[in-house]
Amino acid sequence: MSLENTQDNLGTESITKLLIKFSIPAIVGMVVNMLYNVIDRMYIGNIPNVGGLAITGVGITMPVTQIITAFGMLVGIGTCASISIAFGKRRKDEAEGYLGNGLTLILIISAIIAVFGNIFAEQILTLFGASENTLPYALAYIRPLFWGTICNLFAFGLNNSVRSDGNPKISMYTMMIGAGINIVLDPIFIFGLNLGIQGAAYATVISQFIAGCWVLYYFTKSKKSSIKLKTSTMKLSLPVVKGILMIGLSPFLMQMASSVVSVIANNALMTHGGDLAIGAMAIITSVCSIFVMPIYGLNQGSQPIIGYNYGAKNYARVRQTYVYSLIACTVILTISSVIVQAFPEFAVSMFNKDPQLTDKTVAGMKLFLLSMPLIGIQMTASTFYQAVGKPKKAMIISLSRQVIFLIPAFLFLPRMFGLIGVWLAGPIADTLAVMVSGFIIFKEMISLKKLDAEMNEEEECSAEEISA
Template sequence: MSKDNNRQDLGKDSIFKLLIKFSIPAIIGMVVNMLYNVVDRMYIGNIPNIGGLAITGVGVTMPITQIITGLGMLIGIGASASISIAFGKSKREDAEKYLGNGFLGIVIISLFVAILGNMFAKQILGLFGASKSTMPYALAYIRPLMFGTICNLVAFGLNHSIRSDGNPKTSMYTMVLGASINIILDPIFIFGLNLGIKGAAYATVISQFVALCWVLSYFTRSKKSSIKLSLASMKFDSRIMKGILTIGMAPFAMQVASSIVSVIANKSLMAYGGDLAIGAMAIVTSICSIFIMPIFGLNQGAQPIIGFNYGAKNYSRVKKTYMYSLIGSTIILVLSFVFIQVFPHLAVGMFNKDPELTDITISGMRIFLLSMPIIGIQMTASNYYQAVGKSTKAMIIGLTRQVIFLIPCFIILPKFFGLTGVWAAGPIADTLAVIVSLIAIIIEMRSLKTPDKLNTEGEIAIA
């Protein structure tokens, strides 16, 4: 079957089968990719004598890594969604330009991060809540990661475009390859070579470099790719770049918002619980990411299906894909919630064995993740708007929790309830954001009233 026929299948095949085909590799890839950071934290948290402070140091760097991830999303998701929509409109040449300009954008951004990030690393970490005790660990971890930003962003950003090109398994292999190398190198560098927290960062950068080589090979040499990365495609095009940034702005804004939230949370945690409370939040977010990553994978699998059919004006398939992704997300989140509430010691024990840190983490986690069963509504709604190119709505949906609700909760609630108030901010903000997302997506689905275009044989036509 030709590559063009593979993309045509997005408009004809069973939605359920397509979602399985695209989502399962994405879910596996995202879960494995999540291990980049989670495995680092597992090993770092268990470094003899300094594990508690070291993982707190990593927790302080989270706002920085969130911004870097956001930059990858700005270009990566923006380019991949644009490619899917271009394929739906049968504009292959535009799809190739989106790929080339996306790569160009990533290279430029990576250089700025590597240079400026390292120049002002200490000042930035101080602003984000590093104390005298945790600053050495935070610096040791973040500096190598900043130098390796180009490896991270190319591997992460362009990997989205592999999925939009109709090859979800290849996209999965990218993340499995990088994460597997990271898992192997972590204990060697941290304990075997006695590099400590620096070793974790070195292992991550090396694994990301290998993933970068894999992605570039796909778009330059592989016969599977229908669009190629070339000097011609990298020629700057303001129209193309504007399209990428417009769609990518929503996930980028949400990541920046997450970074701001992390800074505010760290300051509240320090004020009401000290260094160990920041470490506890780092563990909670790591555990949460283990269960949230499958939802990101499911959303990534749904994105090219939604984007292609929206571009082709096959709106009934758009609605069905969204509903399947919402149902799947909710099932995963409900099961995750039950596990966290019933077996919290198993989850926390992977990251640290310190009794005091464990107690703080478990009590906080049970409160902070109370709204987990319903957050799929917000996540799938935001993904839908990204997939169809409605970046402003996607950004608003994302920011309802991260800015409009969560930041005020982090500032106000601790004044009345102390550390418990910091943890309670999560479920309260989530619930309010879900209400807004539900109203928005219901209105959106009702607005898709244009009849599907039919060909003479009664099948949905591909524009």
């Protein structure tokens, strides 16, 4: 697809059609990509004799994998949004500069995480809540993932830019390739080769490596890409790097905050519920991801549309895209909430059959996910500010739940209510964060409406002058 066609489509085509065109592939891709972790946990939770402890070990590694994902977001989302805005300004060379610098940042960050992660793996996992029983499983799972960080960041980080280049279906194929290979390799490595939990990690890294190669091919050899990855653009430029990191900082900090929250939650869970409570949270998080991943896909689909039209000063289309995205997210999350509350036992049974773990997980899930229908407001608002290049507001919205509300809730509520306090922390933090983000984004929509009115007045005046 040429750059000109991309501009024409994003600036003129129906918003509804564009959202379907960009979001459906992103939703499918994100749901499939979510299977990386969910399928891993399904197989791991059903390993004979050790499934309960093994899935708890995976739960311990969650803050670590969140940190790795955070760096992928820092570079990937920052590069993606920067490319979209550059396209809106019709600056192809600038877009290629962001792509090249994004790749270099991924290479540097991956090397640092791989080396330091493996050196301090045991100390990190112990700090994050591993016990003598769960540490061996956590180590077996996380060490291959550390070495495979570059595969993760290539597959996840650069794939965002494929969508900004106007090819959401190819971005979807990237995630489908990786997840499909992972699903095939998981039972072979875990059970066939008898590698257990470590086999799940090997399967994930191999699948991410192949997906990463696919993305690299797209930006170097494919005729479908309108921008190319060139060695000349890989030399780091301070203004370009700053642009990428400033936009990517909000999702990065949100994900890092998620990691800190997971550590605090794991310690609260261990204190008030033991190893099985950590396993319960791992299952709850997996079930939640099944329903929330479509929202991430919808937001990713809206991002290039919002970014392009904001760069082109088409403020009415920016507002319309946001509102449509919010409505779709709210509908999806409301339906998801009904399913979770009505059939919790079925959702839990996919991950483990242990009666004690099932009872603890069902009780926790009903409370922890109580406010699910509301969270679309915060998620869409954060994506909006990332797309338009306003990192400070994106950061405030992103961190409101994790840092301002959820961390204090995890620290104080369990002291008063025990394990129930841990589960109640989720809906309380969600509701407060939605109130904050709703207030901020409402003011932004009013501001955009005024800008649009001013633009229309200027166009009318110009037309009158020409006629005169």
